[in-house]
Amino acid sequence: MSWRRYCATAPEAQGAGEAFARVLRPGDIVLLSGTLGAGKTTFVQGVAKGLGVLDRVTSPTFTLVREHACENDLGITTLHHADVYRINTLDEVLDLALGELVEESGVAIVEWGDLAATLFGRDVFTIEFDVDQSEGRMLSVDGALAAQRADELDAWGQR
Numbered sequence: 001m002s003w004r005r006y007c008a009t010a011p012e013a014q015g016a017g018e019a020f021a022r023v024l025r026p027g028d029i030v031l032l033s034g035t036l037g038a039g040k041t042t043f044v045q046g047v048a049k050g051l052g053v054l055d056r057v058t059s060p061t062f063t064l065v066r067e068h069a070c071e072n073d074l075g076i077t078t079l080h081h082a083d084v085y086r087i088n089t090l091d092e093v094l095d096l097a098l099g100e101l102v103e104e105s106g107v108a109i110v111e112w113g114d115l116a117a118t119l120f121g122r123d124v125f126t127i128e129f130d131v132d133q134s135e136g137r138m139l140s141v142d143g144a145l146a147a148q149r150a151d152e153l154d155a156w157g158q159r
């Protein structure tokens with residue numbers, strides 16, 4: 001089962017992220033896939049807004065993981081934002097211990113997360129970003145967690 005939402009512009013992609021934050025619960029992991037420039041970081045900026053992150057969210061390409069404190073009514077206190085694009089081996093991803101890093105009150109969003117999907121060993125959301133000819137992005141949400149949040153996702157996108 002998957003949900004799609006078309007974003008014609010970057011602000012629309014941020015809006016999609018902000019709305020997606022309402023689907024999240026403490027402990028969730030979200031894996032993003034799509035080419036360089038597909039809009040993954042842009043989407044995370046929207047999620048951060050939806051979670052009540054106050055500091056600025058930029059690409060964690062060189063730091064690999066950034067933690068942002070957040071304030072919201074969802075019980076989520078930390079957003080862990082990772083980008084594993086520059087990681088060379090799966091061992092390096094394992095070293096990040098992202099699964100363990102997401103304590104009970106945090107959520108993790110991982111750019112290029114499809115590269116590491118098998119490492120998480122628990123139910124996740126996957127979001128794929130496809131760029132079309134007019135520079136719009138089609139976002140497709142899938143994964144075992146998505147199936148469990150069907151009602152919430154119906155408010156977010158189209159089945």
Ligand SMILES: Nc1ncnc2c1ncn2[C@@H]1O[C@H](COP(=O)(O)OP(=O)(O)O)[C@@H](O)[C@H]1O
Nearest residue numbers: 007008009010013036037038039040041042137
């Ligand atoms: N519809 C759209 N959705 C998302 N980003 C868009 C869109 N149209 C243009 N952009 C631009 O594309 C770039 C996407 O970059 P970014 O979010 O960093 O991608 P990624 O993290 O996937 O490499 C940004 O400059 C953003 O403003």
Ligand SMILES: [Mg+2]
Nearest residue numbers: 040041059111
């Ligand atoms: Mg990025």
